[in-house]
Amino acid sequence: xxxxxxxxxxxxxxxxxxxxxxxxxxxxxxxxxxxxxxxxxxxxxxxxxxxxxxxxxxxxxxxxxxxxxxxxxxxxxxxxxxxxxxxxxxxxxxxxxxxxxxxxxxxxxxxxxxxxxxxxxxxxxxxxxxxxxxxxxxxxxxxxxxxxxxxxxxxxxxxxxxxxxxxxxxxxxxxxxxxxxxxxxxxxxxxxxxxxxxxxxxxxxxxxxxxxxxxxxxxxxxxxxxxxxxxxxxxxxxxxxxxxxxxxxxxxxxxxxxxxxxxxxxxxxxxxxxxxxxxxxxxxxxxxxxxxxxxxxxxxxxxxxxxxxxxxxxxx
Amino acid sequence: xxxxxxxxxxxxxxxxxxxxxxxxxxxxxxxxxxxxxxxxxxxxxxxxxxxxxxxxxxxxxxxxxxx
Numbered sequence: 114x115x116x117x118x119x120x121x122x123x124x125x126x127x128x129x130x131x132x133x134x135x136x137x138x139x140x141x142x143x144x145x146x147x148x149x150x151x152x153x154x155x156x157x158x159x160x161x162x163x164x165x166x167x168x169x170x171x172x173x174x175x176x177x178x179x180x181x182x183x184x185x186x187x188x189x190x191x192x193x194x195x196x197x198x199x200x201x202x203x204x205x206x207x208x209x210x211x212x213x214x215x216x217x218x219x220x221x222x223x224x225x226x227x228x229x230x231x232x233x234x235x236x237x238x239x240x241x242x243x244x245x246x247x248x249x250x251x252x253x254x255x256x257x258x259x260x261x262x263x264x265x266x267x268x269x270x271x272x273x274x275x276x277x278x279x280x281x282x283x284x285x286x287x288x289x290x291x292x293x294x295x296x297x298x299x300x301x302x303x304x305x306x307x308x309x310x311x312x313x314x315x316x317x318x319x320x321x322x323x324x325x326x327x328x329x330x331x332x333x334x335x336x337x338x339x340x341x342x343x344x345x346x347x348x349x350x351x352x353x354x355x356x357x358x359x360x361x362x363x364x365x366x367x368x369x370x371x372x373x374x375x376x377x378x379x380x381x382x383x384x385x386x387x388x389x390x391x392x393x394x395x396x397x398x399x400x401x402x403x404x405x406x407x408x409x410x411x412x413x414x415x416x417x418x419x420x421x422x423x424x425x426x427x428x429x
Numbered sequence: 430x431x432x433x434x435x436x437x438x439x440x441x442x443x444x445x446x447x448x449x450x451x452x453x454x455x456x457x458x459x460x461x462x463x464x465x466x467x468x469x470x471x472x473x474x475x476x477x478x479x480x481x482x483x484x485x486x487x488x489x490x491x492x493x494x495x496x
Contacts, residue, residue: 317435
């Protein structure tokens with residue numbers, strides 16, 4: 114199985130599935146552990162936050178303590194079209210679990226899942242609200258059929274926060290559907306988009322089979338998988354719940370972390386490093402964190418242009 | 430008009446006549462949502478023309494991105 118994202122939903126799904134004793138779990142995440150994650154991201158500890166460990170690495174370490182018989186592969190990186198297609202082609206997972214925090218990645222995952230005919234289970238939450246739905250190629254419509262458009266901003270935990278029980282509820286829906294798929298009990302699947310609000314005590318469920326569109330670019334008669342063919346520009350994304358922007362260079366770079374840290378120190382910048390990343394304080398409340406593959410997080414801004422400027426100023 | 434929305438009995442003002450009106454009443458207009466009326470999903474282009482009647486059973490699920 115593959116879990117895309119190792120935040121709150123990723124950590125919850127991973128622990129439940131590893132305790133259930135699945136054979137192999139791959140978990141991919143681009144971020145590292147911070148103090149504010151500990152309120153809900155159950156695999157991580159204060160020591161992980163102090164060390165700024167990449168979430169995929171910290172997750173793997175904890176999961177191996179929980180059940181050493183499950184093979185865990187940790188990928189520190191962005192879940193873009195190339196990465197997810199490579200995983201699909203090489204590993205042929207039985208199920209994808211969506212634990213991402215944005216719709217751009219979900220629509221890429223939706224395309225990859227339908228192209229390689231692998232079920233995926235959507236999950237999302239914000240505040241006390243959450244929802245989930247299993248998308249199964251050949252059996253159900255896809256996420257794009259439901260959305261008809263790409264949602265723009267304003268729908269993440271950035272402003273609303275999140276309570277732990279909402280995470281656990283979504284995790285429960287996702288894991289239950291995953292277990293049904295793993296034992297091939299297809300008749301037991303819910304077949305509905307389900308949502309709840311644990312604060313206002315609401316619940317809703319909508320049967321999705323009727324929304325399948327024959328001209329859907331992902332699951333219709335002539336699929337083009339539009340989200341796999343985005344041109345290779347420098348990509349930037351505001352991170353969920355954080356005053357941060359991720360910058361992803363058009364071509365993957367390979368930095369020697371030690372050399373990179375030394376370069377920043379020579380510029381007189383306060384620099385800390387671990388084997389996976391370098392963190393640099395830039396003053397004015399801004400920090401730059403660079404991973405070995407050239408991805409960077411610019412903290413202290415939500416302005417994508419400002420973040421790109423900072424990235425290229427320091428990394429060229 | 431009295432509707433059953435997500436399992437709860439809700440009375441809405443008389444101005445609420447269509448699915449569009451209902452979504453604006455609940456301030457969901459700018460959110461991406463799936464709306465089901467009497468077990469039929471309403472396409473987005475039908476929101477303005479789908480009239481609601483007393484006793485309709487409605488399910489509204491809106492999408493969020495966090496995780």
